[in-house]
Amino acid sequence: MKTLLLAATLSLVSTTALAEAGSGKQLYSIYCTQCHGVAGDGKGINAAQMAVQPRDHTDTKEMSARTDEELFKVIEHGGKSINKSVLMPPWGDNLNDDEIHALVGHLRELCCQKN
Amino acid sequence: MTKGIPVKLRLTLGIAAVLAVGVPLAVHADTAADVKQQCGSCHALDHDYAKAAKHERAERKAPPLDFAGNKFRREWLYSWLQNPVRLRPAGVFPPAHAKPSADGDVVDTATLAKHPALDAAQAGKVADYLMTLTPFDALIAAETYQPGSIAQRMGQMNFGKFKGCDGCHQDAPDKGGVSGPELYTAWQRLQPAFISAYITQPAAWDPHTMMPVGDANAAAVHKLANYLKLIGEKQP
Structure with missing residues (x-):
């Protein structure tokens, strides 16, 4: 009985955490589109002034070459952490782990689930 | 004429148009109440937004002012309130003002609202009040x-x-x-x-x-x- 209760509690906690994380799409709109573009194509409003162009998240080939762990790392610790541009900032103080996971999920939708 | 423009955008443009003609803010003896009434519809004046879900960020119409006294220089506030110029080229929430174009996303300046200008007396009172907001x-x-x-x-x-x-x-x-x-x-x-x-x-x-x-x-x-x-x- 105790085990069942614990499992139910953990399940509730997990569901709540995911709900709080919000959808990856919403988070992408808030934190990523200004550089990566409203369509995720790397052509955000800041891109024209950037020395290094933001990643095109709709590029299936490029994005498929990155693991989920790499994407998580670059969002949390910034481009410098994977020897890429400092123009990709570290978001680890703005986003929690659940939110970063939700963003990684959305990146996979952008790159690899085209109609 | 406005058919085809989303209701939300029409409302924003309408407010911007009203503000652009320079409707004076009413000055009352109680500046705090006045600021709450006149500024509070766009600017947060308390820190409650910090307790809301993260997506409240997308709903903001203007920067929070609840810690204005820890942030701004009083003389700048006094001057800027009389002659407000845009400091954020893409507004307080840039994704709301970005639109795709052939050359990549651009800022849709038509959706950016203007800040009303105050006269010197109003600006002084508002600046003085904002400088009292020092929670940090x-x-x-x-x-x-x-x-x-x-x-x-x-x-x-x-x-x-x-x-x-x-x-x-x-x-x-x-x-x-x-x-x-x-x-x-x-x-x-x-x-x-x-x-x-x-x-x-x-x-x-x-x-x-x-x-x-x-x-x-x-x-x-x-x-x-x-x-x-x-x-x-x-x-x-």
Whole structure:
């Protein structure tokens, strides 16, 4: 009985955490589109002034070459952490782990689930 | 004529049009109540937004002012309120003002609302009141920044190549990203201790900020602040 209760509690906690994380799409709109573009194509409003162009998240080939762990790392610790541009900032103080996971999920939708 | 324009946008444009003609703010004896009434519909005047879900960030119409007294210089507020000019090229929530074009996303300036201008007496009262909003005195008191100097070239490289601040901010007119507020006027606008404290720990001020924390230690943050001083003091 105790085990069942614990499992139910953990399940509730997990569901709540995911709900709080919000959808990856919403988070992408808030934190990523200004550089990566409203369509995720790397052509955000800041891109024209950037020395290094933001990643095109709709590029299936490029994005498929990155693991989920790499994407998580670059969002949390910034481009410098994977020897890429400092123009990709570290978001680890703005986003929690659940939110970063939700963003990684959305990146996979952008790159690899085209109609 | 407005058919086809979303209701929300029509409302925003309508408000912007009304504000643009310069409707004077009513001045009452109780400035606090007046500011709440006149400014509170766009600006947060308490810190409740920090308790809301992160997506409240997308609903903001203007920057929060609940810590204005820890943030702004009084003389700048007094002057700017009489002659408000845009500081954020893409508004307070840039994704709401970005639209795709053949050359990539551009800022849809038609969707940006103008701030009303106040007369000198109103501006003085509002500035005085805003300077009383100081919930983060402890963060300011903990700040060790002492304004200093930095060579233009070093400061510029630090701002751009090394720290990537120019991805979102301009350090000269039309030079740098547009999603963040312009920074070539930051020194006139902001208290030096705030500049340093905010760069160090932006989420301590606003948990839903779109400003990330860079990998800068105190000395590096102070260099950035000194660069803002250098470029700010060159502005008219």
